[in-house]
Amino acid sequence: VAAESVANAEIQSSEEPQASRFTWTIESFSRLNMKKLYSDVFIVGGYKWRVLIFPKGNNVEYLSMYLDVADSSTLPYGWSRYAQFSLAVVNQLSPKFTIKKDTQHQFNQRESDWGFTSFMPLSD
Template sequence: MGCYLFEITAMETREAPPAHLLVKVESFSLLGTCGIDEYETTEFVAGDYKWRLIIYFNGKNCEYVSVSLAMADTSSLPANWEVNVVFNIFLYNQISGNYLSSPGRTRCFLETKSEWGISKFISKKIMSDPSNGYLVNDNIVFGAEVVVVKKDPIIECVSLNNINIHYKHDFKISDFSKLNERCFSEQFIAGGQKWKIILDPKGSGTGTDIHVSIFLNHLGLERVQACFTLATINDPNKGFIVNDCCLLIMDIHTYLGSRSLQWD
């Protein structure tokens, strides 16, 4: 069936060791002397499946080491089986104590495609230089981590009907110049949902001490925010503050929708 190889453009570094396999290859230089071009690790289990890491010391390109992940035992799997996994291959840095890792890739393992690999995992020149920390005292350590992607998603379908319903709510604030803290409107209903208007005279976030902040607070998870500069909101010539009273008029547009756990 062969190995299906792909290339990666960049490697990652992490502190945590791989979760499923570490394999130390001692007397690495003797592999070439003995004519050993590849090595298959012992079986390991991840996601209820058995796997092997295969290291191709001469790779598809003699300047690189190639690695692959293969399913080790598929005899008990049903016909037309399919296993989707995200896997990483690791190389231990014996100087820094961290791991060079291939970025996670999702691959589909099938009866006719049960081995996936990386054609250019690491160049032999970089790996063989002891100062890089990978091959030290003729020893090198590889690793693997496999996460099986289970096919049991929660399916949700959101349907928005093209019905735009407009609501307006007034919020009158007296003694505006004396406000030091947030003030809240009474709770009101719009679009079948509960809301409140919040005014923060000192501003919020990047608008602190610069703007007055106004929030439309859905009494659930979402909110809508608008801001006005203090210079504008306190300008009686523009009619925003009259007799130390501010009237906020909030226009709300809602769209009717429905949600289901399936779609056609």
């Protein structure tokens, strides 16, 4: 079963918010055995982002999925950025079972990723 994660990040600035779509296709998702997995880095609004998943859950029985500031460890002290975004798992066999969740967050050094610890049950 292939899973697809879609992260849309809109960056708030003095200009119009920038919107983009990033699709991450994961082959053999049910056979992943690592604790966490990062997507490739993508750029929205001049910022580097990536999607972070915990295929077996982040200490819960759910798929955990977050948007992560990819270069947070190298950003200057006091950095902050705001994003509105959606994360989705697309069911390629039956699109009606696709799950999408929306959120927003002011990212900073202490909270450089944000999303959903209990995105969807692993038993489904």
